[in-house]
Amino acid sequence: MQTKAKHRGRNQKVIREKVILITGANGEVGHGLIRRLYDLPSAPPVVVLDINELDRTVSGYVREAITGDILDDGLLNRLAEQYEIDAIYHLAALLSTSAERQPERAHRVNVEGTMNLLRLASAEAGQRGEPVKFIFPSSIAVYGMADIAEKHAAPPISEDQHLNPITMYGCNKLYCEHVGRYYSQHYRQLATDGRGAGVDFRALRFPGLISALTTPSGGTSDYAPEIIHAAAAGEAHSAFVRPDTTIPFMMMPDAVDALLALADVRRERLTRTVYNVSAFSLSAEQIAERVRVHFPSARIDYAPDAGRQRVVDSWPARLDDRRARQDWGWSPVYDAERAFSDYLIPMITARYQSGSA
Ligand code: AKB
Numbered sequence: 001m002q003t004k005a006k007h008r009g010r011n012q013k014v015i016r017e018k019v020i021l022i023t024g025a026n027g028e029v030g031h032g033l034i035r036r037l038y039d040l041p042s043a044p045p046v047v048v049l050d051i052n053e054l055d056r057t058v059s060g061y062v063r064e065a066i067t068g069d070i071l072d073d074g075l076l077n078r079l080a081e082q083y084e085i086d087a088i089y090h091l092a093a094l095l096s097t098s099a100e101r102q103p104e105r106a107h108r109v110n111v112e113g114t115m116n117l118l119r120l121a122s123a124e125a126g127q128r129g130e131p132v133k134f135i136f137p138s139s140i141a142v143y144g145m146a147d148i149a150e151k152h153a154a155p156p157i158s159e160d161q162h163l164n165p166i167t168m169y170g171c172n173k174l175y176c177e178h179v180g181r182y183y184s185q186h187y188r189q190l191a192t193d194g195r196g197a198g199v200d201f202r203a204l205r206f207p208g209l210i211s212a213l214t215t216p217s218g219g220t221s222d223y224a225p226e227i228i229h230a231a232a233a234g235e236a237h238s239a240f241v242r243p244d245t246t247i248p249f250m251m252m253p254d255a256v257d258a259l260l261a262l263a264d265v266r267r268e269r270l271t272r273t274v275y276n277v278s279a280f281s282l283s284a285e286q287i288a289e290r291v292r293v294h295f296p297s298a299r300i301d302y303a304p305d306a307g308r309q310r311v312v313d314s315w316p317a318r319l320d321d322r323r324a325r326q327d328w329g330w331s332p333v334y335d336a337e338r339a340f341s342d343y344l345i346p347m348i349t350a351r352y353q354s355g356s357a
Pocket of ligand 1 (some may be wrong): 095096097138139140141169206207208209218219220221222
């Protein structure tokens with residue numbers, strides 16, 4: 001739907017509609033987030049920006065879907081003229097495998113794109129005299145374990161450990177976390193001094209995310225959802241990692257809940273700007289075993305891709321998310337058992353049986 005800023009005549013203020021902006025809304029997280037925000041009675045309408053046209057399955061839930069590039073300053077300026085942006089969920093990014101294939105483009109999209117959005121948030125906060133919440137999904141990719149021995153021997157990794165990413169995507173996310181913290185502190189100081197309002201930057205480091213409703217692309221944790229979706233579709237599948245490959249995972253509804261919960265919590269309760277969140281860890285073969293319980297004829301084997309294996313081997317096997325639990329009550333609904341029995345298997349089965357996949 002197209003909405004225009006309302007002009008109240010010469011010398012009068014332009015009334016802009018208050019909205020939430022989601023970038024990269026066509027991705028898996030975006031799909032879930034759009035639906036959840038639509039159902040929240042207190043949430044302002046959502047405007048989305050994505051490089052591709054918004055999927056028809058979610059386009060009915062947004063005020064406006066803009067097809068465009070976060071690197072297009074003119075587009076962002078026009079957006080700000082038209083809407084009062086209350087909060088930004090900045091999901092747009094090239095994921096780890098895509099970013100390794102085009103590292104310079106990844107840097108432009110992931111870093112310069114984030115800078116553009118932070119600049120927009122800061123200008124908006126200044127204009128309306130109230131902070132703008134900036135919710136940033138970061139990733140397990142910011143970590144870099146030295147080798148497999150260290151990865152498996154290490155206790156769950158907390159936020160300030162092993163910050164040695166080996167991928168362009170991991171470097172981009174880690175840097176943007178720091179720039180977001182800078183914006184938050186710098187502009188909070190402006191607010192304290194009475195010189196304006198600031199960006200309220202909050203980030204989550206997600207593990208591998210798995211959705212029953214959508215299939216991922218461009219990530220390295222994609223091997224897990226690929227195994228599950230292929231089995232449900234009745235297709236033979238070769239996973240691109242070794243069977244012992246282990247990282248933490250989370251179901252998509254928990255990921256969306258985590259973003260909304262972090263956005264909702266009072267700033268005073270937060271002791272940091274970046275939080276780990278996690279649900280459970282499984283190896284690729286443990287995932288395949290659970291899949292075979294429900295799809296006994298699933299044909300799953302392993303054909304590791306050296307580059308992608310190296311990436312996933314550098315990510316921790318387990319994350320310590322105690323700070324999120326303590327500060328804002330984070331707790332996933334889906335452990336490994338419930339993830340399969342209550343979410344993945346019923347929803348994926350329904351999806352492939354109905355032919356909607
Ligand atoms: C990826 O694989 O790149 C993402 C991530 C773990 O951030 N899913």
